[in-house]
Amino acid sequence: MKFNRRAFIGTAAAAASMVAPMVRAQGKPRVVVIGGGAGGATAARYIAKDSKGEIDVTLIEPTRTYYTCFFSNLYIGGFRDLQSIAHTYATLASEYGINVVHDYATGVDRDAKTVALAGGGRVSYDRLIISPGIDFIDGAVPGWDVSAQDVMPHAYKAGTQTALLKSQIEAMPQGGTYVMVAPPNPYRCPPGPYERISMVAHVLKEKNPTAKIIIADPKAKFSKQALFEEGWQKHYGGMIERIGPDFGGENVSVRPDTMEVDVDGEVIKADVVNVIPAQKAGHICEAASLTEGNWAPVDGHTMQSRLDENIHVLGDATNQGDMPKSGFSANSQAKVAAMAVRGALTGSRVFPAKFSNTCWSLISTDDGIKVGASYAATDEKIAKTDGFISATGEDAALRKATYEESIGWYEGITSDMFG
């Protein structure tokens, strides 16, 4: 069994370093975490913090600054600056003793239990945690691939992409056209594209009130739809047009060289095209043969891969059941995995897995909404147990309180991730 699943992508450098003895801290169990985002940073921090030095934790993450996707739409809308969504790994290293390696994992040798790094060298683990986020499915939007992202940004991984999209929106000619190509399910952050539309409208209403916003959407329905549509009507009446699948929203291609979008044969000439393609688990999951279809299946009790019990997969990359792909979910799953890993490696107490999620979205100034749910692990999947959603017609005081809550949550989750 194991043999078949062996999926090591050997580079020359990695192979060479195999000869070097693998350094193992004084018999301490070793946990390696791939990806320092919502899932990975949280898991690394909880394991380091709660094992009080009994477990050696290595975090592999190529970037030195992590820009949260959450609140990146608020940056586009002018409610946050870019610096306010930037985080570094300094505290994880200095306060929690986590060995932060700024490198890219290229493969996993599941039999030898080692991770190969792009910079050469490899790291061995007793337990591996992978939380690499998403990658885009090639060819999902004909005419677009990652090489077109500087012309038609996705801004679905935050940082330079988000800054590019924002500057393009601000440079639109008066009366110009912004088109979003929305993704099919399942994808990262179900309300994300629609919160983005709200923020784009907020900017354009101020600076470019005759501009048009078009969404080409392959989905018949979307998250918090009634709430968004009510808000769009109220704040941005007439500015936003959504083309659903019944009008060809699922039959879309783009031409980056001419800035055109073809929606079911009708060609739209646009000034900004924001392409959010269909998604799959971050590439490393596939490289490690941990995927079935586009995602990595996991057991909700522990977040262990269903294909390798020494590996836990977290966050957007997983197929776990009912939880949406969100930063909140990834953070919640990380705590369950951290507990299970500590239990397995040091015998610490293990409690039944509990999960929850809340996604806030901002429609306009002080007009916040939310949706959330709680979940429990069953043998089959992570199953929803209870939930709530904002109501249409709520008064301004409640909407403002909801927005303020989201600011509190942002502080909470980012300090929970990065210390």
Place this chain on the structure above:
Amino acid sequence: MKWTLVAFTLALAPPGAALAQDTADAIGDADRGAKVFRKCTGCHQVGSDASNRAGPHLNGIFGRRAGSIEGFDYSKAMDRAHDDGMVWDIEHLDAYIENPRALVSGTRMSFRGLKDPQDRHDVLAYLRQFTANPQDIPESAPTAVAREVELPPEILAIVGDAEYGEYLASECLTCHQSDGADAGIPSITRWHPEDFVVAMHAYKRKLRPHPVMQMMAGRLSDEEIAALAAYFENLE
């Protein structure tokens, strides 16, 4: 006085209303309540010339949204209850005057609370007279005495398992900050465990209005709430 209220009750109670079945009763004895209200008059006025003192005036309190008197400087916690949409119906009034902090943790009403249910019901019967046109606000109809909010002593006596609390708390710390900062979401560290426990049970029973917290508390057992209280009490 009592008689009027009873008559009133009978007139308003929908036949077979579930709550009325539980505790079919008039609110209480308003005459006696006028005396109990002396415990409140240091801070509150009610009646035709009533104005705000240390506490807001209590005219029209039944059916009034919490924290809604213009010009009165409410605590941040009461403002939050207002924003959440909490309304002073009999159940919430009863809970608040029984133990103000169980319902609104950071409330500025520094009052120990009326532990005797009869005292509460009588004072509410008295206050009920100062809310006009009760027929217009059926949701605040004084058809029944609210259920007890005070927790049975055995729940308060549970000794929390702080280690379990630590795991359970990890779920809370996505929103509540461990260093006690309270921007947008209140701080829950270093509370007296009893305050913590009553607050969580008030969400669990959906007396406190917030949907996130009702959901979070709703699935916690009494032991789990105690475990969380024990953990957060000592969180540095």
